[in-house]
Amino acid sequence: MKEWIRYAALMMAIAATMPPLSAQVKYEKETRIEEEEVPERARQFIARIAPTKNENWYREQNLKGVAIEVKLKKEGDRYSIKFTEEGEILDVEKEINWKQIPAEPREEIEEELEEMFDRYRIEKIQVQYRGSAQDLITYIQTGKQRKVKKSMQYEIVVNGKRKGKYHLYEATFDREGDDESLERILTRRTDNMEF
Amino acid sequence: MSLPINSHWKMQFNAEHRAILLPEWRHSAAEPEWGYEAERLDLTIFASRRYRIDQSFAGGYMLRFIDQDLVHRLRQQWTRVFRERAFRWAYRMAADQTFFSDAAAIYRWRHRLTIEIPLSGQEVDPREFYVKANNEYLFIFSDRSPQWESRWIPLLGYTFSDRNKIETGLDYRRTGRQGADALHNFWWTVQWYVSL
DSSP: OHHHHHHHHHHHHHHHHOOOOSSEEEOEEEEEEOGGGSOHHHHHHHHHTOSOEEEEEEEEEETTEEEEEEEEEETTEEEEEEEOTTSOEEEEEEEEOGGGSOHHHHHHHHHHHHHHOSEEEEEEEEEEEOOOHHHHHHHHHHOOOTTTGGGOEEEEEEEEEETTEEEEEEEEEETTSOEEEEEEEOOOOOHHHHO | OEEEOSSSEEEEEEEEEEEESOHHHHTTOSSOOOOOEEEEEEEEEEEEEEETTTEEEEEEEEEEEETTEEEEEEEEEEEEEEEOSSOEEEEEEEEEEEEOSSSOOEEEEEEEEEEEEESSSSSOOTTEEEEEEEEEEEEEEOSSOOEEEEEEEEEEEEEEETTEEEEEEEEEEEEEETTEEEEEEEEEEEEEEEBO
């Protein structure tokens, strides 16, 4: 009940502050948590992909509910791994650069972005996989995508101009490079950095 | 206090009061006692225009009440805020012109770096603490000697909501003067930001 009230309050606060938009809105509130607060299954998942570096755990409140997220580095790559509150794996995201997207989907994505925005600059690219815990662990450990390839998505954070206004967006594309969704990221006010 | 007009423009109203808690000490009394001396009150109004997602241009006018006198100041500034993985930082370049009733005007050229680091998570979310630090350099031109000032301002902040945050900390100012010893000023500052 308490969660429901918090969710409703969050929705109302966002609705009250937002102008009408064709893109959906993305909102996330991350709070750092200690490893002891992390569900056992999530900790076991991370233990199975050891060694990792710079592990930081977060509780993430988003418009869909609550998730547990760990951000870490493994062999030079940055991962974000998301779990349910019970510790069940949801998805694995790895940061990549533009050139790491295969040529065909990359050209498709470029065309889609040019259609979506008058001007844009790519801020971050993540490739996302979903699947069973074992298949995702195999992917992280070996890079083999065979069993998780179907779920592959590209999440691209774009600083873009649409309808004369600049905003931060998260655009999602499938593995062929076709657009799946476009969400506007709510950015924080900067008054205390300007004055 | 910030008042958004539309997605590009906003007005910013600042009220700043400065008080001295050891006024007798300031006036070289032999045995200083705690007291209260209202030193100045600044009222400022800015018009600010956002440019792209991360930049803003602002122009403002300040009226200062000090020693039963009025001081007028104009300010122009450009700010760019950079969002990094786990913190934000900003660069501000500004110029201001200060006019007195009984003295020549003072012109200042200012460069400021600001960093804001959340103490929980990767962004400062509602009901979270953060640390912020300003480092500003001012080049001051007047009919007296040219001066330069550096300011170091470490702050602890708390955000009640994205529209309401408070910051407090030390404000250290070192003013260098040609042919004289530098002046050192320490202030304790409390800043409250509200957006309507």
